[in-house]
Amino acid sequence: MNIPFTFSKAPSLCPCGEHKRFNKLTSHPTGGKCWTCNKFFSPKKDVPLPPSPEDNATIQEKIERREENYTKKFVRQHIYWNEAGxxxxxxxxxxxxxxxxxxxxxYKWTGTLEWSDEEQAFRKLGIWERGIEGVHLTLYNAPLINIFRTSLCRDEFTVYIVEGEKDADTIWHKWGVPATCNPMGAGKWKSSYSDLLKGLNCVILPDNDDAGKAHAQLVYDSLKGKANKVVIYNLTDLMPDLPHKGDVTDFIERGGTL
Incomplete structure (x- = not known):
């Protein structure tokens, strides 16, 4: 018997008579699960019901969702600016x-930024809202790339293209050269992103996996005829022991250089 996992919110006394963390199933008012015993009970009172493997998987999913909502730890954030900066x-x-x-x-930004000469910083006039529906998607570090693209000597600038924002930041902080990526990760490159790189020299650094290589080829094909030069550097050619799924951050942390 497979009981659906739709629990009532208020706990009651477990059929074992000892615990008060028994949650009834709304579809079976006398059946449910005791979160102290960790046992399931069928609609027949006092009859333990062993959960099926599917039920166990559902429990784990519920636990993980609860953990996601209440015990997540901040790691980092990456902000996308408009091309004007x-x-x-x-x-x-x-x-x-x-x-x-x-x-x-x-999250999408719903306001504006106002420059303060006194604070030498932007004042935030707005809030962040969950989701990015309606947002004009562009490349990471778009303002810097736009400056290069509109320069009279743009064919002298090189931009590194990676798979994620973390890698773009790593290249900038460690090597001091501009790097970018598209939002949403591998396989999400748009032709409009290539337009922003028009006339520049582009070096693509794929992650060390099939998805990374396929993404690099997608970007390469899109940039042909638009970029001044475009080349793919496979990091494993320079570091054969780079682990599977390793990226340019792993490459740099292991002492790699181009």
Whole structure:
């Protein structure tokens, strides 16, 4: 017998008579689960009901969802600006829950930024809202790339293209050169992103897996005829022991250089 997992909110006394953390199933008022005994009871009182493997999986999913909502730990965030560099577009916030699972949340900016000469910083006039519906998607570090693209000597600039925002930040902080990526990760490149890189020299650094290589080829094909030059560097050619799914951050942390 497979009982659906739709629990009532108020706990009651367990059929064992000892515990008060028994949650009834709304579809079977006398059946449910005791969260202290960790036992299931059928609609017949006092009859233990062993959960099926599917039920166990459902319980784990519920626990993980609860952990995601209440015990996530902030790791980092990445903000996307508009190409003019005068307002936010969206941000990606990374957390990890107590299981070590990576959680990504997307937010859109609903206001404006106002420059303060006194504070030498932007004042935020707006709020972040969950979700990115209606947001104009562009490349990470778009304002910097836009400056290069509109420069008279743009064919002298090189931009590194990676798979994620973390890698773009790593390249900027460690090597001091501009790097970018598209939002949403591998396989989500748009032709409009290539337009922003028109006339520049582009170096693509794929992650060390099939998805990374396929993404690199997608970007390469899109940039042909638009970028001044475009090349793919496979990091394993320079570091054969780079682990599977390793990225440019792993490469740099292991002492790699181009």
């Amino acid at each position: 005068d307002n936010y577009l969206m941000k990606i916030v990374i957390y990890r829950n107590s299981f070590g699972k990576k959680l990504c949340f997307q």
